[in-house]
Amino acid sequence: MADERLARKISQQELAKLVGLSRASIANIEAGRQRVLLHQAVGLVQALRIQTISDILPLNVALAGDLKGKAKAVNISGSAVSRNEAATIAQIVENS
Structure with missing residues (x-):
């Protein structure tokens, strides 16, 4: 974002x-x-x-809590998004 x-x-x-955020919030987000809540992301x-x-x-985003307890990187845009990554993205959104 920066x-x-x-x-x-x-x-x-x-x-x-x-x-409608503080400068410190922008710095922390960056x-x-x-x-960032969805309405804040839309505002940005x-x-x-x-x-x-x-x-x-x-x-990519790190998703904690896979079966082995390690975070995994997930592509979130572009043609590189696999079916499994798309399912992971849906899971992130549902659990947010």
Whole structure:
């Protein structure tokens, strides 16, 4: 998300004001220390004027709690998303 923000020459403070969050929240979101609710993600997409929410998401997400207790990386966009990864994405959304 920081890359998209910087490409548009928007400060963290400006983005925070546009979406109704604090500057610290924007910094934490960009650093991966804070979760984003769906309505906040939509606000970020609109404020940054990007095409889709996947443009601000990392290329993969870590899903904890698989059978061996280890996190696994899951592609969340692009043609590389397998059927299993699509099912994992659905599981993440359902459990959010």
